Amino acid sequence: xxxxxxxxxxxxxxxxxxxxxxxxxxxxxxxxxxxxxxxxxxxxxxxxxxxxxxxxxxxxxxxxxxxxxxxxxxxxxxxxxxxxxxxxxxxxxxxxxxxxxxxxxxxxxxxxxxxxxxxxxxxxxxxxxxxxxxxxxxxxxxxxxxxxxxxxxxxxxxxxxxxxxxxxxxxxxxxxxxxxxxxxxxxxxxxxxxxxxxxxxxxxxxxxxxxxxxxxxxxxxxxxxxxxxxxxxxxxxxxxxxxxxxxxxxxxxxxxxxxxxxxxxxxxxxxxxxxxxxxxxxxxxxx
Numbered sequence: 001x002x003x004x005x006x007x008x009x010x011x012x013x014x015x016x017x018x019x020x021x022x023x024x025x026x027x028x029x030x031x032x033x034x035x036x037x038x039x040x041x042x043x044x045x046x047x048x049x050x051x052x053x054x055x056x057x058x059x060x061x062x063x064x065x066x067x068x069x070x071x072x073x074x075x076x077x078x079x080x081x082x083x084x085x086x087x088x089x090x091x092x093x094x095x096x097x098x099x100x101x102x103x104x105x106x107x108x109x110x111x112x113x114x115x116x117x118x119x120x121x122x123x124x125x126x127x128x129x130x131x132x133x134x135x136x137x138x139x140x141x142x143x144x145x146x147x148x149x150x151x152x153x154x155x156x157x158x159x160x161x162x163x164x165x166x167x168x169x170x171x172x173x174x175x176x177x178x179x180x181x182x183x184x185x186x187x188x189x190x191x192x193x194x195x196x197x198x199x200x201x202x203x204x205x206x207x208x209x210x211x212x213x214x215x216x217x218x219x220x221x222x223x224x225x226x227x228x229x230x231x232x233x234x235x236x237x238x239x240x241x242x243x244x245x246x247x248x249x250x251x252x253x254x255x256x257x258x259x260x261x262x263x264x265x266x267x268x269x270x271x272x273x274x275x276x277x278x279x280x281x282x283x284x285x286x287x
Contacts, residue, residue, distance in 0.1 A: 033259075033262075035054075035255075036255040036258050036259055037255070037259065038054045038056070038255075039251055039252050039254075039255035040066055040067065040252060040255040040256045040259060041056065041062040041063060041064065041066070041067075042054070042060055042062070042063070042066075042252060043060070043063060043065070044066075044250070044252050046060045047251045047252050066252045066253065066255075066256050067256055070253055070256045070257065070260075075234070075239065076239065076257070076260075078234070079234050079235055079236050079238070079239040080236060080260070082150060082229070082233050082234065082235050082236075083219055083235040083236045083237075083261075084264075085150055086150055086153045086154055086157065086218060086233075086235065087157075087215045087218040087219045088215070089150075089154045090154050090157040090158050090161060090214060090215075090218045091211050091214045091215045091218065093154065093158045094158055094161045094162050094165045094210075094214050095165065095207065095210065095211060095214075097158070097162060098162050098165035098166045098169060098210075099165070099169050099200065099207065100195070101166050102165065102166045102167075102168075102169035102170040102172075102173060103169070103170075103173050103195050103199060103200075105118055105119065105166070105170050106170045106171075106173035106174045107173065107178075107181070107191075119167065119170065122163040122166050122167055123163065123167060125160075125162075125163040126163045126164060126167070130160065130223050130224070131223065134223060134224065134227050137156055137224065137228065138227055138228060141228055147228060147230075148228070148229055148230050148231055148232050148233055149229075149232075149233060150229075150233050152228050152229070152233075153221075153224060153225060153228055153229050153233060153235075156224045156228060157217070157218045157221060157224070160217075161214045161217055161218065164210070164213070164214070164217075165210045165214060168206060168209070168210050169203065169206055169207065169210060171206075172203040172205075172206035172207075173199055173203060176199055176202050176203065180198055180202075181194045181198060181199065184198060208272055209272075212265075212268050212269065212272055215264075215265065215268065216265035216268070216269070219236070219261070219264060219265055220237060220261070220265070221235075221237065222237040222238065222241070225237060225238050226238050226241075236257065236260060236261045237261060239257060240254065240257040240258055240261055
């Protein structure tokens, strides 16, 4: 009995230790968001005068004037609309182009180039530094008169996110039992019917995960949004970097814009986290 009690005591101590460590890590992770929330609900003068943890109702009186003023400006509304349209259209385009390509690579055998070479090429596009392609894309958009348009940013984001979707969905299709597709072939179904009615539905968790990740990547993209979408197609990340006037950086507006920029991906992830976990772990066993 003494040994059992010692074991339970050790386990309880370990659980308490892990719980405390988890709280510390969670606190450190949440600290930037807390500071942004705190700045966004202060008066501008209190951004410089309030010190310490800046506890609301104790050290300052919260106000939503910064949020009202920021959301009421046409620049912010247009940036939100631009970011939403570009992210949604990119997600749709990447899924339409990438999912059939992933299925073809998973189920058919190519000779030249081989399937492995195709996958290596897609992976190489993921590690390609975006900064190395800024000037070529900029010149291409000037040539086709697409500079500072939503279509230009949709095309660029689709180009960079397509390899991720192909690699992820290929592994999802490889993990599906091929016997179901073979049975459908015996019953007279074509490859497109099998892809559309069987494989795509079984790979739905990976598909949802791919859509959400691509949406987050596109929503947060800054480099091409700054160089190609210069004035008329300004997105939220570009707007967030421009909260500067003759008096310096407007930290309260930067905090509001940061929270606006971070909210859609975070909310989507919270509502669909089970799909993300299932989708990303779908190919964790088979290689």
